[in-house]
Amino acid sequence: AIRMTQSPSSLSASTGDRVTITCRASQGISSYLAWYQQKPGKAPKLLIYAASTLQSGVPSRFSGSGSGTDFTLTISCLQSEDFATYYCQQYYSYPPTFGQGTRLEIK
Amino acid sequence: QVQLQESGPGLVKPSETLSLTCTVSGGSISSYYWSWIRQPPGKGLEWIGYIYYSGSTNYNPSLKSRVTISVDTSKNQFSLKLSSVTAADTAVYYCARGVGYCSSTSCAHGYMDVWGKGTTVTVSS
Numbered sequence A: 001a002i003r004m005t006q007s008p009s010s011l012s013a014s015t016g017d018r019v020t021i022t023c024r025a026s027q028g029i030s031s032y033l034a035w036y037q038q039k040p041g042k043a044p045k046l047l048i049y050a051a052s053t054l055q056s057g058v059p060s061r062f063s064g065s066g067s068g069t070d071f072t073l074t075i076s077c078l079q080s081e082d083f084a085t086y087y088c089q090q091y092y093s094y095p096p097t098f099g100q101g102t103r104l105e106i107k
Numbered sequence B: 001q002v003q004l005q006e007s008g009p010g011l012v013k014p015s016e017t018l019s020l021t022c023t024v025s026g027g028s029i030s031s032y033y034w035s036w037i038r039q040p041p042g043k044g045l046e047w048i049g050y051i052y053y054s055g056s057t058n059y060n061p062s063l064k065s066r067v068t069i070s071v072d073t074s075k076n077q078f079s080l081k082l083s084s085v086t087a088a089d090t091a092v093y094y095c096a097r098g099v100g101y102c103s104s105t106s107c108a109h110g111y112m113d114v115w116g117k118g119t120t121v122t123v124s125s
Helices: none
Strands: A004-007 A010-013 A019-025 A033-038 A045-049 A062-067 A070-075 A085-090 A102-106 B003-007 B018-025 B033-039 B046-052 B057-059 B067-072 B077-082 B091-102 B107-115 B119-123
Touching (some): A004 A085, A019 A085, A019 A102, A033 A062, A045 A062, A045 B107, A070 A085, B018 B091, B018 B119, B033 B067, B046 B077, B077 B091
Parallel strands (some): A010 A102
Antiparallel strands (some): A062 A070, B003 B018, B033 B046, B046 B057
16 A cells, blocks of 8 residues: 655644645655545545645635645645644555644644 | 435444444435545544445455445445454544546546545444
């Protein structure tokens, strides 16, 4: 199975900050990568697919980039509702696998 | 819009079979992949497997020997059975809709765009 590694595992930031989360695949996955946001006690919510395509209804302050093995999720201007855990997921090959998550906390 | 709702027992005894059902409302179960994902307490996400509306399945090799996913298109439902459970199977179980993508030669399960709220299953005697 393809291993997905996110960094950092946790991150403290303030509202208005720009933050970047990195996801690295153990082998090339082209652009077959999705990003999800999960708040405590809630299901994950799809933010981005195909590495950089914003899911309908997701604010434009979220953006994704990368291909091959290295990917980033950027939040351009943090809002209070963005403090959550973020997961990347590859769907290049079975089984689909997730990163371990990045917890974004309020500084 | 499409909504998913998991249902089933919240407590299962060790060595028994965990059974969950996901009901799809607001849309048809046709033309999509339907997945189960789980999340142990305080941990990350693990994909369990999917069923395509036609009935074809694909399971995570780590669970393949114990997993069965089935679909009932007449009820717009799909189900998960996980046998011989242990405490390590305690988790929140989510059902989700998988969006397929196609290359020039084949189609496959991609990302998951609609998720149920999740149901907690505890394995304990």
